[in-house]
Amino acid sequence: MTRIALQLLLRRLLLAIPILLCVSALVFVILRLLPADPIAMSLPPGATPEDVERLKRDFGLDRSIPAQYFIWLGKLLTGDLGTSIFFRRGVGELVSRALPATIELVAAGLTLGVILGVAGGLAMFAKRGTAAEQAIDLSTTGLMAIPEFLWAILLILFLGVAFPLLPFIGRLDPAVTLPPTITGFLLLDSLLSGRWDALRSALAHLVLPSLALAIGLAPLVMRVLRSSLLETILEDYITQARLRGIGERRILIGHALKNAALPTISLIGVQGGFMFGGTVLVEMIFAYPGLGNLMVDAVRNHDLPVIQAVALIYCVLVLAINAIVDVIYLAANPKLRAAS
Amino acid sequence: MSPRAAAALRRCAQSPRVIVAAIILIAAIAVALFAPFLAPHSPQDQDLINTLLPPMWAVGGDPSYPLGTDTLGRCILSRLIYGARVALYVAFVAATGAMLLGAALALLASYFGGWVDWIVSRMVDIWMAFPPVVLALILLVGMGAGVNKVILAIVLIDWTRFCRVIRSEGIVVMKRDYIAAARLSSFTNLQIMLKELLPAVSPLLITLLSLEMGIAVIVEAIMSFVGLSVEPDVAAWGVMIADARQTMNQAPWGVIFPVFAIFLLVLAFNLMGDGLRRALDTRLLISRGAA
Numbered sequence: 001m002t003r004i005a006l007q008l009l010l011r012r013l014l015l016a017i018p019i020l021l022c023v024s025a026l027v028f029v030i031l032r033l034l035p036a037d038p039i040a041m042s043l044p045p046g047a048t049p050e051d052v053e054r055l056k057r058d059f060g061l062d063r064s065i066p067a068q069y070f071i072w073l074g075k076l077l078t079g080d081l082g083t084s085i086f087f088r089r090g091v092g093e094l095v096s097r098a099l100p101a102t103i104e105l106v107a108a109g110l111t112l113g114v115i116l117g118v119a120g121g122l123a124m125f126a127k128r129g130t131a132a133e134q135a136i137d138l139s140t141t142g143l144m145a146i147p148e149f150l151w152a153i154l155l156i157l158f159l160g161v162a163f164p165l166l167p168f169i170g171r172l173d174p175a176v177t178l179p180p181t182i183t184g185f186l187l188l189d190s191l192l193s194g195r196w197d198a199l200r201s202a203l204a205h206l207v208l209p210s211l212a213l214a215i216g217l218a219p220l221v222m223r224v225l226r227s228s229l230l231e232t233i234l235e236d237y238i239t240q241a242r243l244r245g246i247g248e249r250r251i252l253i254g255h256a257l258k259n260a261a262l263p264t265i266s267l268i269g270v271q272g273g274f275m276f277g278g279t280v281l282v283e284m285i286f287a288y289p290g291l292g293n294l295m296v297d298a299v300r301n302h303d304l305p306v307i308q309a310v311a312l313i314y315c316v317l318v319l320a321i322n323a324i325v326d327v328i329y330l331a332a333n334p335k336l337r338a339a340s
Numbered sequence: 341m342s343p344r345a346a347a348a349l350r351r352c353a354q355s356p357r358v359i360v361a362a363i364i365l366i367a368a369i370a371v372a373l374f375a376p377f378l379a380p381h382s383p384q385d386q387d388l389i390n391t392l393l394p395p396m397w398a399v400g401g402d403p404s405y406p407l408g409t410d411t412l413g414r415c416i417l418s419r420l421i422y423g424a425r426v427a428l429y430v431a432f433v434a435a436t437g438a439m440l441l442g443a444a445l446a447l448l449a450s451y452f453g454g455w456v457d458w459i460v461s462r463m464v465d466i467w468m469a470f471p472p473v474v475l476a477l478i479l480l481v482g483m484g485a486g487v488n489k490v491i492l493a494i495v496l497i498d499w500t501r502f503c504r505v506i507r508s509e510g511i512v513v514m515k516r517d518y519i520a521a522a523r524l525s526s527f528t529n530l531q532i533m534l535k536e537l538l539p540a541v542s543p544l545l546i547t548l549l550s551l552e553m554g555i556a557v558i559v560e561a562i563m564s565f566v567g568l569s570v571e572p573d574v575a576a577w578g579v580m581i582a583d584a585r586q587t588m589n590q591a592p593w594g595v596i597f598p599v600f601a602i603f604l605l606v607l608a609f610n611l612m613g614d615g616l617r618r619a620l621d622t623r624l625l626i627s628r629g630a631a
Contacts, residue, residue, distance in 0.1 A: 022466045030482035145607035147558045150599050161589045277471025299477050315469040
């Protein structure tokens with residue numbers, strides 16, 4: 001089992017390398033189509049043509065595109081992500097502060113979405129064939145017609161403005177001092193340093209943005225789980241369990257759910273990757289200082305080094321989540337487990 | 341029309357989902373087409389004395405602005421009506437474009453197999469590594485903003501949604517006897533692809549097209565929300581939401597109406613896709629959701 005999982009991870013890793021090379025080259029070429037001049041935008045009004053030339057040289061923008069790409073790639077391999085044109089700071093520094101925030105947000109969103117989705121899927125299954133199932137089915141169709149960024153706005157409107165229960169700006173209350181940085185993950189750092197006030201504030205700030213992401217995921221999980229439960233329940237081993245006198249609830253939780261979970265797990269893999277895309281606007285709307293906010297700022301200012309780096313990191317995250325879900329799938333799949 | 345196609349069409353017409361969706365879509369198309377006659381004001385007319393009016397049924401509402409006004413005193417109803425034009429234009433053009441590109445590559449891949457299939461599949465792998473929103477932002481930075489650029493970006497991103505599904509369906513179809521029969525009766529490759537393979541995958545294609553239109557509406561809304569889509573003088577729902585967000589605590593209606601408009605249109609496309617999928621009996625497609 002562990003050996004198969006390791007092989008799988010290794011294969012995923014080997015596949016990821018060419019994909020990431022292609023992705024980075026693609027991003028590089030697309031960004032060089034740019035009609036606007038990022039240098040001109042970052043200079044003060046009185047700048048001379050010499051200033052422009054010097055800055056272009058500093059950022060390597062006077063070379064050919066393939067040359068620029070290989071310089072960038074070479075630096076990347078040594079861990080140097082370049083310098084932001086707009087922020088005038090190291091891209092690595094900007095990214096390393098934003099990345100844990102985004103991972104925390106997606107982890108919270110995924111957890112919440114899976115909990116809501118599995119609960120909803122089980123409820124739909126339990127009420128199968130009744131009007132209640134139809135009603136839930138119809139409301140999932142409705143829920144799916146609203147994208148994450150609109151949920152973000154609606155949640156702020158109702159739970160932030162109309163009934164101000166939860167904070168909706170940033171990661172932490174301004175009155176709370178930041179816990180010491182140990183891992184960069186705010187929740188973890190607060191926990192490790194025993195800063196309960198920071199932990200409470202950080203958790204409260206996570207609720208609305210992660211809920212906005214979760215409402216997008218939950219209906220999909222519900223539907224897939226329900227339809228695979230409906231298929232599983234017809235299998236012979238379920239009938240056998242019934243004949244042995246095992247209660248319906250135990251059959252569902254102890255027997256059917258395990259097998260029916262597989263399609264749901266693959267769905268979560270795909271959607272987990274998409275959720276990183278969803279964070280872009282959700283972070284912007286909640287002024288949550290993660291990768292998405294950094295990306296939107298970079299896009300608005302044509303900050304090419306930042307866009308390049310953040311795009312690549314998003315792809316790494318998507319591939320990573322796919323690999324993790326593959327391993328979970330393997331661990332949950334009795335057929336593959338038996339093979340080892 | 342073959343009897344089978346006629347029966348399928350009848351099943352579609354009887355599906356409540358398809359009927360509800362068709363009603364909403366026909367209404368939306370009519371609103372977009374007749375916008376100049378329906379809108380009480382020009383979508384750009386500012387009335388700086390009557391800014392942030394509530395809808396006419398609320399206290400302080402003005403009947404000449406049925407859904408109220410925004411920060412510049414522009415009529416929200418009129419902007420919603422004109423916004424439908426942008427949303428539907430992007431939905432139809434972008435989704436059709438993505439379908440043509442995705443289906444063409446999928447047909448080539450499933451028909452020829454071998455290295456053609458290998459290349460197409462690797463391209464899909466690379467594209468799938470991007471969260472779609474991130475790729476859209478990068479493309480719009482590279483190509484510059486604008487509504488037609490948004491359409492191009494959607495085509496260049498979402499062809500994979502068609503390609504993945506149609507390719508695997510096409511590979512199944514290619515194993516059928518009638519394809520072999522067509523080969524034996526010296527059909528050309530193009531003939532087999534267009535006359536045998538394409539009709540076999542078309543129920544799936546139509547279903548995906550409908551879902552993709554909903555996705556296109558959302559992507560356009562996102563891009564106009566961040567200011568990368570329409571020109572500043574064009575009313576689009578995403579722009580309305582972005583503008584009204586600043587004054588959301590005094591005037592929540594400015595946000596709620598365009599959100600509702602997006603919801604209704606996307607719902608219609610999703611219901612249509614869902615209804616068609618059931619009526620055309622395409623094997624359960626797992627909806628991959630939006631953005």
